[in-house]
Ligand SMILES: NC(=O)C1=CN([C@@H]2O[C@H](COP(=O)(O)OP(=O)(O)OC[C@H]3O[C@@H](n4cnc5c(N)ncnc54)[C@H](O)[C@@H]3O)[C@@H](O)[C@H]2O)[C@@H](O)CC1
Ligand SMILES: Nc1ncnc2c1ncn2[C@@H]1O[C@H](COP(=O)(O)OP(=O)(O)O)[C@@H](O)[C@H]1O
């Protein structure tokens with residue numbers, strides 16, 4: 001699914017109004033109506049107090065349309081205008097008048113703290129204060145209103161985006177954003193919903209279709225995409241009846257050090273479980289026995305050194321190399337890596353201490369083959385690109401870094417994000433059960449295994465992070481968040497693959513009367 005920028009959202013609105021020959025008030029009516037339908041379906045006329053807080057722009061206008069429909073359908077509604085500016089939008093004013101014509105209960109203005117109405121935890125708050133038009137810091141008294149909402153502990157539903165959340169930067173102050181329980185976002189979600197710094201303001205969201213021009217939606221290229229099943233399914237490669245292990249490539253995992261051979265085992269297992277034909281592990285000598293005994297499907301090559309990788313020489317011809325898991329940052333290993341990178345031309349996935357070694361010797365970056373995949377977690381990323389101001393800045397810096405070296409950077413996290421050719425691909429699967437040692441090694445193995453089978457760097461990364469997260473989502477149903485361990489993610493990869501083609505369960509047949 002595409003994530004549109006603020007400018008693209010405004011352009012979509014403009015174009016829709018033109019092509020469908022409607023007014024902007026008509027489009028706002030659709031938006032407000034879609035909010036009403038959503039609420040009405042759930043409330044079914046219940047007399048719960050609904051407090052609609054409107055700003056003075058078009059987000060506020062949406063709130064006014066919703067309030068009017070709630071009133072005409074007999075709901076218990078109170079409307080407030082949060083008067084943070086005198087510059088009302090045309091469509092706000094139009095709907096303000098329409099609401100006043102509909103009810104004697106005119107909207108009440110709020111100018112400062114003394115006007116805050118009583119709110120109980122039995123009420124519903126509709127937050128239609130700021131939408132995507134927020135472009136400067138929110139006034140203190142309005143922030144206090146947001147905090148007042150939070151203290152009330154009422155169910156809070158935000159229109160389009162939680163008020164206070166910018167579309168292109170993080171709020172400077174903690175609490176300067178409405179803490180909403182549900183966001184009803186027009187047409188598509190916003191990028192801020194998926195970033196670690198701003199996602200704390202997001203509990204649940206749903207995109208409401210307001211009939212933005214389909215052609216525009218389809219043909220407009222966006223910077224960000226959120227990856228769901230429908231996005232990765234077309235990437236899936238079917239198997240030919242006459243295929244053989246050579247068809248699916250040979251993955252080589254180079255890594256491990258004394259005490260960290262398990263990382264190589266996890267990654268190598270994942271290479272095969274993702275579907276590669278063959279896997280070889282390249283480890284210090286101490287890794288030979290554990291790998292050969294615990295993982296008979298793998299071939300093993302050992303370094304001359306017992307505890308660390310000290311030279312990278314092999315006579316096989318792997319399709320792809322996954323390098324770095326458990327490798328450590330020993331001086332010998334750093335030298336070995338440097339010598340290897342200066343001559344290697346095989347496609348690469350770089351992870352963990354492989355990345356840390358490169359961070360200390362950034363001259364090596366120019367030796368990475370084009371489309372090398374780097375899979376840092378945020379700390380490893382910081383060592384590579386330096387500190388950032390907020391998530392938006394982090395993404396810009398990562399885009400520039402990936403472009404400079406013609407590589408792909410997968411930033412791991414709750415929503416892992418692949419950064420490639422100035423585009424962002426945000427994963428939608430995975431859960432906090434993955435916050436356990438070794439799951440990153442499994443991801444490296446999965447991506448290496450997909451590259452081995454001929455998936456492109458972008459496909460292997462997008463499909464790989466989707467499968468990895470999906471596997472954890474399926475595993476958690478039996479393992480629970482606490483007990484899920486990295487090996488489970490490998491085991492459940494099978495289910496993640498099968499789930500791609502799972503049909504919804506058929507509705508049970510009703511017995512018919514004779
Ligand atoms: N025709 C359209 O353009 C549609 C717009 N829609 C709604 O319109 C929203 C965007 O509306 P607007 O562009 O009017 O903007 P908002 O309603 O988000 O913001 C209100 C106004 O406040 C001003 N402002 C921004 N930050 C401020 C601050 N910190 N303190 C004081 N004033 C500030 C801005 O100049 C802006 O015009 C969307 O989020 C969506 O809810 C929907 O009605 C769908 C159709
Ligand atoms: N809360 C979370 N929700 C979803 N995925 C997560 C969460 N925490 C961690 N992950 C995923 O788990 C993996 C952890 O990788 P990493 O930090 O490299 O761990 P390790 O080095 O122990 O293998 C990444 O794929 C990351 O996206």
Ligand SMILES: [K+]
Pocket residue numbers: 059127128129130131158159160161162163
């Ligand atoms: K809002």
